[in-house]
Structure formats: C-alpha cells, structure tokens
Amino acid sequence: MSSNDLTRRLADELHRLPLIDPHSHINPHAAASTTLADLLGYHYYTELAHSAGLPKSQIEEPGLDPKEKVHRLVGKLADLENTIQYSWLIEMCQVFFGFQDDRLTLANWESLYDTAAKKMAQPDWEEQVLKTSRLEQVFLTNDFDDPLTGFDTNRYIPCLRTDDLVFHLAKPETQQRLAKATGIAVSNAQTLVAALGKLFQHFTAHGCRACAISLPPSFAPEPVSANDVEAPLHAALTGKPLSACEATTLSNFVFWNLAQYCVEFKLPFDLMIGVNRRVYADGVYQGQDLFDQRCSLIQYQKLLNAFPQVTFPISVLANSSNHELVSYAWIFPNVVTNGHWWYSNIPAYIENDCRSRLQAVPQTKQIGYYSDMYKLEFGLPKFTMYRRVLAKVLADDFVIARGWSEERALELGRLTLRGNVQRIFGM
Numbered sequence: 001m002s003s004n005d006l007t008r009r010l011a012d013e014l015h016r017l018p019l020i021d022p023h024s025h026i027n028p029h030a031a032a033s034t035t036l037a038d039l040l041g042y043h044y045y046t047e048l049a050h051s052a053g054l055p056k057s058q059i060e061e062p063g064l065d066p067k068e069k070v071h072r073l074v075g076k077l078a079d080l081e082n083t084i085q086y087s088w089l090i091e092m093c094q095v096f097f098g099f100q101d102d103r104l105t106l107a108n109w110e111s112l113y114d115t116a117a118k119k120m121a122q123p124d125w126e127e128q129v130l131k132t133s134r135l136e137q138v139f140l141t142n143d144f145d146d147p148l149t150g151f152d153t154n155r156y157i158p159c160l161r162t163d164d165l166v167f168h169l170a171k172p173e174t175q176q177r178l179a180k181a182t183g184i185a186v187s188n189a190q191t192l193v194a195a196l197g198k199l200f201q202h203f204t205a206h207g208c209r210a211c212a213i214s215l216p217p218s219f220a221p222e223p224v225s226a227n228d229v230e231a232p233l234h235a236a237l238t239g240k241p242l243s244a245c246e247a248t249t250l251s252n253f254v255f256w257n258l259a260q261y262c263v264e265f266k267l268p269f270d271l272m273i274g275v276n277r278r279v280y281a282d283g284v285y286q287g288q289d290l291f292d293q294r295c296s297l298i299q300y301q302k303l304l305n306a307f308p309q310v311t312f313p314i315s316v317l318a319n320s321s322n323h324e325l326v327s328y329a330w331i332f333p334n335v336v337t338n339g340h341w342w343y344s345n346i347p348a349y350i351e352n353d354c355r356s357r358l359q360a361v362p363q364t365k366q367i368g369y370y371s372d373m374y375k376l377e378f379g380l381p382k383f384t385m386y387r388r389v390l391a392k393v394l395a396d397d398f399v400i401a402r403g404w405s406e407e408r409a410l411e412l413g414r415l416t417l418r419g420n421v422q423r424i425f426g427m
Contacts, residue, residue, distance in 0.1 A: 186233075217291070
C-alpha cells in the first residue's frame with residue numbers, strides 16, 4: 001500500500017464533508033471579499049511583508065487605493081513564496097478566479113486583480129464561496145453589544161466575545177456600551193452581574209452557541225466575592241486609576257461570573273490562552289502580538305475544577321503548550337482540544353499537535369480545526385491544509401500502523417472535523 005495514495009484517498013473523502021467552522025472573525029454583513037486587497041490585506045500577508053522589509057507606511061498609508069495596496073504587497077511576495085500562507089493565496093486565486101500560474105508577480109497581478117474584482121462583484125459571490133468551500137455554518141466573534149440583526153443566524157452563528165468586559169471594563173466607553181446594550185447602568189457588583197446576565201439572554205435568544213475570550217499569559221482566574229470587588233468596581237466607574245491588584249480583582253470577578261452564566265445558559269466557554277498584546281509596537285495592524293513560554297494551564301486549575309458542568313474548548317497560542325493541553329484534556333472531562341491557533345497554524349505544528357491529540361485524547365473531545373478567518377475565501381485553503389495533514393496522520397498512525405480500515409479512519413476524521421463540533425456546541 002502506498003502511503004501517498006492512501007493519504008490522497010483519505011483527503012479526497014474528507015474534502016467531501018460539509019463543514020462547520022467553529023471560530024472566525026467574519027463580518028456577516030460583508031462576509032466575502034470585494035477586491036484582491038481584502039485577501040492580501042489579511043494580517044498574515046501584511047505582517048510577513050513588513051517582516052521582509054516593506055515599510056509599515058507603505059502598507060498602512062491613509063487613503064491608500066486597494067489596487068495600489070495590492071501592487072505594493074505583490075512586490076514583496078517573492079520573499080514569501082516558501083510560506084504556507086503564500087500557498088493559501090495561490091490556491092484561492094486558482095480555485096476562485098481561474099488563475100493559471102503558480103506565482104503571483106508584478107507581471108501578472110493586475111489581470112488577476114481585475115478578474116477577481118469582476119467575480120467578487122457577482123451578486124451570488126458569497127454563495128459561490130460557501131458552496132465551493134463546502135462551508136455550511138460559520139461561527140462569528142461578536143462584540144458583547146452586537147445587536148445580532150440583519151444576518152442569517154442559522155448560517156452565521158453568534159458567539160459572545162468577552163475580552164472587553166473582562167479586561168477593559170474600567171474604560172468609560174466599555175461601560176457606556178454595556179449600559180446601552182443591557183439597559184442597566186452598572187453601579188455595584190449586583191447590577192454588574194445583572195448586566196452580564198442580560199447579555200447572555202440576548203445572545204442565546206439569537207442562537208448563540210458559545211462564549212469566548214482570548215487571555216494573556218499572566219491571567220490566572222480565581223473567584224472573587226461581591227464584597228471584594230466593590231471598591232475596584234467603584235474606582236473603575238468613577239474614573240479613578242486602578243492598581244494592578246484592583247484591575248486583576250475586577251477582571252477575575254467578571255470572568256468568574258461569565259463562567260457561572262455559561263453553566264446557567266449551557267454554553268461552552270472557548271478559552272484562547274497565551275497572547276501578549278503589542279509586543280512589537282511598531283508592527284502592522286494585527287501584527288504586534290506574540291506568545292511566550294511562561295504561560296501554563298495550571299493557572300486554570302481552579303476554574304476547571306469549579307465548573308465541571310462547563311465545556312472549555314481550549315486553544316493555545318504556542319505549539320510548545322500543546323503537550324500540556326493534551327494532558328489536561330486527558331484528565332479533565334470538561335477540557336476539549338480546540339483547533340490550531342495563529343502561530344501554531346502551519347502544517348509542521350499542526351501535524352505534531354494533531355498526531356499527539358489523536359493518540360492521547362478521547363476522540364469525542366477534539367475539535368479539529370477552525371479557520372480564524374476574516375473573509376470567507378480563506379475557509380477553503382485553511383481547511384484544505386488541515387484536511388491534508390489529518391489525512392496523513394490517519395493514514396500513517398491508524399491505517400498503516402494499527403491496521404484500521406480506511407472507513408474506520410475516515411469515521412475518526414469526520415468526528416474530528418465535524419461531529420464533535422455539532423455535539424459540543426449543540427448544533
């Protein structure tokens with residue numbers, strides 16, 4: 001049996017599976033792209049081009065015409081041809097726009113730009129992208145004050161994103177947004193908890209399937225009583241600067257109550273752990289954040305023990321954290337491995353992480369992949385990349401190494417790609 005032929009057959013079968021994408025940053029009011037600048041403006045390309053020497057001022061010049069932006073970025077693409085992100089770009093151009101070349105250069109970019117613009121202007125472009133990508137449903141990342149109106153919540157699934165509530169409640173604009181969204185002017189711990197409850201009511205009434213947050217390496221959630229939070233909350237509400245201890249107390253109080261509401265409303269709580277914001281302050285937009293090695297899941301032991309009723313799909317930013325995540329999912333019934341986030345989202349890391357998860361974690365506790373995309377077109381190359389890696393792992397570790405039938409291996413692949421998403425998020 002040829003391993004390559006086996007992998008190809010498994011990948012082809014997995015490609016036929018309709019997908020549910022359990023985490024994205026899609027704007028449901030403008031889900032698909034309108035020009036090639038929407039694709040090349042994705043932070044992967046701008047940060048890589050900037051890293052390779054294209055000045056930030058050339059990328060983020062105010063009022064820059066989309067076509068000129070593409071022209072400038074294409075001039076740096078030769079330096080990026082080795083990256084997996086470049087292969088995503090070429091695959092999208094070939095599949096969606098009939099691009100015949102395997103390189104995008106200063107000699108051929110303009111005709112592609114015009115072809116893409118015509119395709120994207122078609123009234124059913126969004127439908128075409130979803131159909132070609134085999135995407136049935138896409139989870140969103142909704143601000144806590146999103147009205148959740150004007151889009152199909154059966155296709156684009158609301159998800160309550162809570163970073164601002166946990167880490168930026170001291171900002172007047174966050175307080176104003178919360179008051180407007182809930183009709184509650186927060187004045188103390190009791191009214192804050194009531195306002196959070198209003199958000200959960202609003203979101204679940206519109207089909208919300210998860211609560212989510214990205215977390216810095218320093219965060220270690222602990223329970224905080226209403227009495228203990230009153231002083232920091234009063235300071236925040238009156239515009240007084242908070243000490244580091246007071247800010248932590250306020251963040252912990254909000255976070256713990258979010259987890260409590262996840263119990264009440266039966267929502268999974270997606271935790272994306274380990275991101276340091278603005279490490280590279282002069283980086284391009286969304287190209288400033290990094291991880292470090294100090295983050296440990298031991299910081300979440302109190303949370304995981306306190307809320308056995310809540311399912312925590314956990315993503316880790318560093319590939320080096322995957323071993324710990326596998327171990328926690330091995331032990332804790334409420335921990336689920338979730339996708340391959342950001343800097344771990346390349347085949348070399350995905351293969352290692354996927355292999356270790358499939359070898360060690362119960363098969364019902366793994367969410368294989370999410371796109372994290374901002375535009376619909378990226379669902380195709382990202383999920384294709386993951387399916388290829390998954391097919392290789394299934395071929396090598398299960399069919400060849402263990403003697404599983406191809407169909408049995410595919411059952412595991414389908415569960416990892418779709419079945420677990422349906423069950424864990426109650427689709």
